[in-house]
Amino acid sequence: MIYLDHAAATPVSTKALDAMLPYFTEDFFNPSAPYLPAKRVREAYEAAKDQIAHCIGAKGIDLVMTAGATESINLAFTAHQNKSLVLATEHTAVLAAAKTRDYDLISVDKTGLIQLEDLRQKLTDDVDFISISLANNELGTIQPLADVVEIIRQTRQERLQRGITTPLYFHTDASQALSLIDISVARLGVDLLTLNAAKCGGPKGVGALYIAHGVKLTPLTVGGGQERGLRSGTENVPGVVGFATAATESKTHLAYHRKEYQKMAQILRQATKNLSEMHSDVSIVAQNDNFVKHKQNTLIPQPIFLGNPKHQLANFIPVCFPGIDAERLIYKLEAQGILVSTGAACAANKGTKSHVLAAIGLSDAEIAGSLRISLGSTNTIEQIQQAATIIIETVRLEYARLGFASICDKKLKEQSADCEEGEPRKDGRSTGFLDTNDSESLGGNHA
Amino acid sequence: MPKVFLGMSGGVDSSVSAVLLREQGYDVTGVYMKNWSKDLPGMKCPWAEDLADAKRVAVQLDLDFEVWDFEADYKQKVVDYMLDEFQKGRTPNPDVMCNEEIKFKLFYEQAMARGADFIATGHYAQTDGKNLLRAVDENKDQTYFLYRMSNKATARTIFPVGGMTKPAVKALAAEKGLDIATKKESMGVCFVGEVGMKDFLQEYLEAKPGEIRELETENVLGYHDGAIFYTIGQRHGLYLGGGLPYYVVKKDLAANIVYVSHNLNDANLWASELKLENLHLRTDLPADGQIQVRLRHRAPLIEAKITMSAYQPATVIFASSIKRPAAGQSVVFYDGEVCLGGGIIAE
Numbered sequence: 001m002i003y004l005d006h007a008a009a010t011p012v013s014t015k016a017l018d019a020m021l022p023y024f025t026e027d028f029f030n031p032s033a034p035y036l037p038a039k040r041v042r043e044a045y046e047a048a049k050d051q052i053a054h055c056i057g058a059k060g061i062d063l064v065m066t067a068g069a070t071e072s073i074n075l076a077f078t079a080h081q082n083k084s085l086v087l088a089t090e091h092t093a094v095l096a097a098a099k100t101r102d103y104d105l106i107s108v109d110k111t112g113l114i115q116l117e118d119l120r121q122k123l124t125d126d127v128d129f130i131s132i133s134l135a136n137n138e139l140g141t142i143q144p145l146a147d148v149v150e151i152i153r154q155t156r157q158e159r160l161q162r163g164i165t166t167p168l169y170f171h172t173d174a175s176q177a178l179s180l181i182d183i184s185v186a187r188l189g190v191d192l193l194t195l196n197a198a199k200c201g202g203p204k205g206v207g208a209l210y211i212a213h214g215v216k217l218t219p220l221t222v223g224g225g226q227e228r229g230l231r232s233g234t235e236n237v238p239g240v241v242g243f244a245t246a247a248t249e250s251k252t253h254l255a256y257h258r259k260e261y262q263k264m265a266q267i268l269r270q271a272t273k274n275l276s277e278m279h280s281d282v283s284i285v286a287q288n289d290n291f292v293k294h295k296q297n298t299l300i301p302q303p304i305f306l307g308n309p310k311h312q313l314a315n316f317i318p319v320c321f322p323g324i325d326a327e328r329l330i331y332k333l334e335a336q337g338i339l340v341s342t343g344a345a346c347a348a349n350k351g352t353k354s355h356v357l358a359a360i361g362l363s364d365a366e367i368a369g370s371l372r373i374s375l376g377s378t379n380t381i382e383q384i385q386q387a388a389t390i391i392i393e394t395v396r397l398e399y400a401r402l403g404f405a406s407i408c409d410k411k412l413k414e415q416s417a418d419c420e421e422g423e424p425r426k427d428g429r430s431t432g433f434l435d436t437n438d439s440e441s442l443g444g445n446h447a
Numbered sequence: 448m449p450k451v452f453l454g455m456s457g458g459v460d461s462s463v464s465a466v467l468l469r470e471q472g473y474d475v476t477g478v479y480m481k482n483w484s485k486d487l488p489g490m491k492c493p494w495a496e497d498l499a500d501a502k503r504v505a506v507q508l509d510l511d512f513e514v515w516d517f518e519a520d521y522k523q524k525v526v527d528y529m530l531d532e533f534q535k536g537r538t539p540n541p542d543v544m545c546n547e548e549i550k551f552k553l554f555y556e557q558a559m560a561r562g563a564d565f566i567a568t569g570h571y572a573q574t575d576g577k578n579l580l581r582a583v584d585e586n587k588d589q590t591y592f593l594y595r596m597s598n599k600a601t602a603r604t605i606f607p608v609g610g611m612t613k614p615a616v617k618a619l620a621a622e623k624g625l626d627i628a629t630k631k632e633s634m635g636v637c638f639v640g641e642v643g644m645k646d647f648l649q650e651y652l653e654a655k656p657g658e659i660r661e662l663e664t665e666n667v668l669g670y671h672d673g674a675i676f677y678t679i680g681q682r683h684g685l686y687l688g689g690g691l692p693y694y695v696v697k698k699d700l701a702a703n704i705v706y707v708s709h710n711l712n713d714a715n716l717w718a719s720e721l722k723l724e725n726l727h728l729r730t731d732l733p734a735d736g737q738i739q740v741r742l743r744h745r746a747p748l749i750e751a752k753i754t755m756s757a758y759q760p761a762t763v764i765f766a767s768s769i770k771r772p773a774a775g776q777s778v779v780f781y782d783g784e785v786c787l788g789g790g791i792i793a794e
Contacts, residue, residue: 331506401509 002387005341006199006315006376007137007176013201013377016246020203023238031235032224045237048244052208055247056174056193057184063208064217064227065240069175069196071220072209073097073131075230076171076192078218080129085122087114087132088359089139094131094173095355106132110360111308112141116151123155128166133173134181134188138343138356138372139307140316142181145172149189169215175199175207179250180258180313191215195247197239201377202246206239250377261314261375264384268317268373271388272303275395300399306360306370315375320362324369324398332394338387341372448474451605452558453567454550455479455512457500460569462625463616464607465508468567471607475567477505477512480554482521482545487650504625515557517549524548530651536700537775538678542592547727551596555603565605572786573609574601579729579786584612591744594779594789595727645676645684657703659685662696662713671705674698678773680716718771720764723778723790726755730787732780739781740789742772748781761790 012020029038031045049060066072070093077084083102086094089112104122107115114132123130130152135142152170159166174183175196185193192215197206211217211230223232250257306318321329326342333340343354357367375384451468455461455477468475479501484494498514505512525544532539550568558566570589571582579601582588596604608616620626648654654673661668669687671677677684681695685707696715697706708715732738732753739748740763749769755761763778772778772792779789 327502328506328512331503334503335507 002338002383003378004373004375004387005339006378007140007372007374008341009198009204010179010201010376011378012203012242013246013249015249016202016242019245020238020242023241027237031237032226041237045235045240048237048241049208051244052195052240052247053210055178055183055251056195056210057186058210061228062185062210062212064211064230065236066207066209066231067205067236068198068207069093069173069194070207072194072196072207073171073173075209075217075220076131076194077101077129078220079169079171079192079215080167082128082166083124083126084129084131085119085127086130087143089136089141089356090131090133091137091173091175092355094133098131102126108141108359111311112136112139112306112356112360113308113311114143114148116144116147119148119151123151125159125164125166127168129169129171131171131173133176134183134193135174135177135313136307136356137176138354139318139360140176140313140374141307142177142311142313144311145188145190153189176313178247180254180261180315182251182254185210185212197243197246200246200250202243203239206236206243208243257377258314260381264375264379264381265314265317267381267384268388268391269305271392272305272319275300275303275392300396300404303395304366306357306362317373317375318370319373320366320370321395321399322366322369323402323404324395326369326371328398329371329391329394332398333391336390336394338390340391341374342370343372448472449564450474450476450562451565451567452476452478452554452561452563453510454554454569455501455505456569457497457504458569459620459625460571460608460616461501462504462569463611463620463623464567464569465504465510466619466623466625467607468605469508469510473565475508475510477501477510478554478558479512479514480549481514481516481518482525482549484518487647507625515554517553520553521545521549526651530648532775533648533675534652535775536675536698538773539775540592540777543595543777546593547595551593551600551604555597555600559603563603565603566600567605567607569608570606571609571613572606573784574604574606577602580609580784581781581786582606582609586745587613589744590781590786591741591777591779594729594777594786598729601729648676649673655703657705659687659705659707661693662706662708662715663710668693668707674700674703674705677705679771680773716771717768718765719768720762721772721778722793723761723763724793726761726788726790728788730785732787733782738787739783741779741781742769743776753780760793 023041023044027037027041027044029041031038031042046060049063049065053060053063064075066075073093074097077097077100080101083104084098085104085106086098087108088105089108106122107118109115130148132143132145132148134145149170152168156168159168169191170189171192171194172188172190173194175194176199177183178195179200191212193210195208195210198204217230219230219232221232224234226232226235301322304320304322306320307316330340330342343356353364353367354370357370362370451473453461453465453468453475455465456479465475465477479498481494481498484492486492502512525541525548528544529539529541555566570593571584571587572590572593573580573582577598579590579593579596581590617626652673652675654675656670656672657674658667659669659671660666669685677695677698679695679698682692685693685695687693687707691709693707693709694711694713694716695705696708696713698704699706736753738751738753740751741748750766752764753761754764774792774794776792777789778792780787
């Protein structure tokens, strides 16, 4: 099996698992109990929190441990009363939390980068909360948070100048970023930051919220007053210990992994490009949903790499094969031992189209043709070489099934006369449905 | 290659049907009929998982696959009919209606409009090109739910697993590696399990609480949360305390009273004849009216005599008393293997 969906979940690392195990059995004590063995568990728990905090340049006391990123996000949103601004491409947890009060969406460009001008315009005096992810969970696009923070700082100053005391909090969801970006809360200048153990080799159901001094939150769960009263309930000692080990591990190997993922991504991108080199001077776009109706003798369209190549998590390779039903690819690849996904796992199995891909301006047909490949610690170069070959061949077969031809097919046909498929026109252009001048919206802008 | 549109539910029966049709050389397009997608309190509608299972199988067999959205029609033709029947104090059978109105009408018509030679489903039933016949697996025979499908549709329908037993279907699925993709039984209607019906009805129908009285004494034994939720013969869910069980024997909808009795021999629970309405005859009935009937899915066939005249409702007469099925349920007629049609039990 070759697993290429690390953005959905990562396996718990061996080190993290080993670190967790004792806290299920011999060191099972309630950290709040009065006897000495329990005190040692308390110490281990606090040390684990310190370790996690250290990974983002904070102190353990600044963290509230939660049952995952979704809870962290919901807790973060209790900081505000009035109106929030969130990026149109945020995870559904952020969008849903925003919708519980007044909110507005900030638009992104075609690569998924925030439109700072849109933020400036929408930052009216009633806005008291902004949530923008550090890196997007479908595109891997890394946001220029320094620019965002500078706008927020200016706004705060300017509000004070006018005697307006409405606070303005800034939260970032860094769930996808922890194992790939060197995060420092001080450098980022955020008030609230969400972390998720399950995306960096830790266990599922464990998350953290970093809370800067002076930010007041309202607990979602009340009870025994654990986590400074912000998250009652007996501490998840093994989970937090596992998170700490995984976070430290990924932080230590961050530079190495980034390099490895870049190499692997390069292999996949190159292989994917080969698919298009079969018809280098043709660009065809799926701009409407009637794509498949005019398919005869059409050449395979250019794959489109999504996201922003300059500002992208190294392990993300989101790619669109126009005209293909990516769900079919998933099942075909699954049958050949390769696991990939279309987008956010939570959206993928509801049959709804990705709001992220819609926000960057993809047509419905393009959204349907988009795959999210995300690399991780389970992958090796050999695996990726193997996967690249299988993926490209599978995509090619799907195109062939739909009646698309490639230059390669043409060569094959010249060798075997009894092939049924039609030939592409001599000038190398599509004989089919779309003129090349319809394609400007995609060709250049996404590549 | 004859073109077939196959209804695929994600279950093992329709998945094996896909394998068989493909092996028989048909040009198969798998279709997931999206009839219902709403979650209800305590009931998660599994449509998205079912769709994914259906599509996985179709793709692995290299079939074309489509989703046809019948939600609006299903709500109108099946759910609204069902609610209306319950409102009248009857116990309808939504699967019968779904087959008549959706699968073997809308799905059939849309497939034909798309140039199909046949449609196919994973039902356990057979046809001889004209008649609807019982399945080989007597334990799984689904003709009880199919008797209202039109003759036109029957002539163009293939039931690929109708000649197989369920164990054979499962074995074939395992052999083809489909057993991991399709774990569960496919359900007729995703949201109405036996348990879910009351929750479902409560979501849609206004119900008034009222008295539960003992039939013989008129004593008030307790209270119910809506007479429409109770079916004649029901003994569970009455919350009347321990002791001998009570059975629902009568409902007075106007007064909103549910009558119960200890007496299993109460006349209300038994019948020697049933009046039918809304007959659907697939073919001529025997001149002497001697037929076999099925009163419930999987119930044994029993001998009966049907009388019909222009002035009187059709009546099915039994040699000895039978346990009375609820009004709104179907009685399905057979002559040996051939399903002759059926009707719906009136009051």
